[in-house]
């Protein structure tokens with residue numbers, strides 16, 4: 001059994017916490033004693049999540065905000081600092097996926113992905129980086145995706161937004177390490193959540209949300225920059241990442257549906 005570190009006295013901010021990966025992360029980290037601040041837009045879901053955590057060692061505190069709104073994110077961060085003084089771990093997880101075949105390309109899909117998946121993270125970083133650099137400590141975990149490694153069929157907008165996060169996280173890791181701030185990059189494969197429940201295509205190596213969250217929490221305790229799972233799918237995607245174009249496109253052509 002994996003050894004669990006207690007999160008007692010740790011303040012954890014999770015965005016996209018009303019369902020899916022974020023919700024399960026909130027419950028798991030509260031079970032480990034953490035003080036979890038749960039952000040998303042739907043207050044009803046966050047309220048139910050708080051009630052579900054009443055018997056756990058830690059607590060879940062709903063803090064509704066739309067992460068695409070800079071003002072709302074800054075206000076939320078201010079509420080956290082006023083009440084708790086700091087954020088020890090932030091998991092910037094809110095995101096979406098809109099399947100778009102190349103022939104149906106819409107700049108609007110790109111905008112939606114970038115506003116939520118990229119700018120939603122950046123707004124939180126605006127609030128969190130100065131706070132953590134000032135304290136010379138803290139962990140910033142950015143939830144990207146294995147789909148950000150390379151361009152996949154019907155995922156131009158999603159993939160591009162996740163590639164942006166991966167590149168940004170790599171850059172920030174180097175810059176912020178000497179400042180005592182640890183950047184973690186989360187690259188999941190397919191996880192069963194309300195987001196992927198909408199997919200009609202076959203999802204290889206689909207995993208349940210509990211196992212995905214166990215992998216994330218385990219990775220947050222570890223020393224590695226990238227938290228990548230599931231293992232075999234991660235290795236396959238890692239190999240595809242370094243293939244020359246001719247071979248790579250030979251594979252992606254077969255993935256088209």
Ligand SMILES: NC(=O)c1ccc[n+]([C@@H]2O[C@H](COP(=O)([O-])OP(=O)(O)OC[C@H]3O[C@@H](n4cnc5c(N)ncnc54)[C@H](OP(=O)(O)O)[C@@H]3O)[C@@H](O)[C@H]2O)c1
Nearest residue numbers: 016018019020021040041042066067095145190191193195
């Ligand atoms: N599931 C997978 O297979 C998979 C794989 C790789 C990466 N990921 C990444 O993991 C993250 C979570 O995915 P998931 O599958 O758990 O998705 P999900 O079930 O759709 O949950 C998305 C969460 O984001 C929140 N959200 C959406 N728009 C928001 C906004 N403007 N402001 C604040 N919160 C917002 C949603 O809550 P509200 O609607 O209440 O705001 C919800 O809590 C995403 O970044 C996704 O790209 C997922």
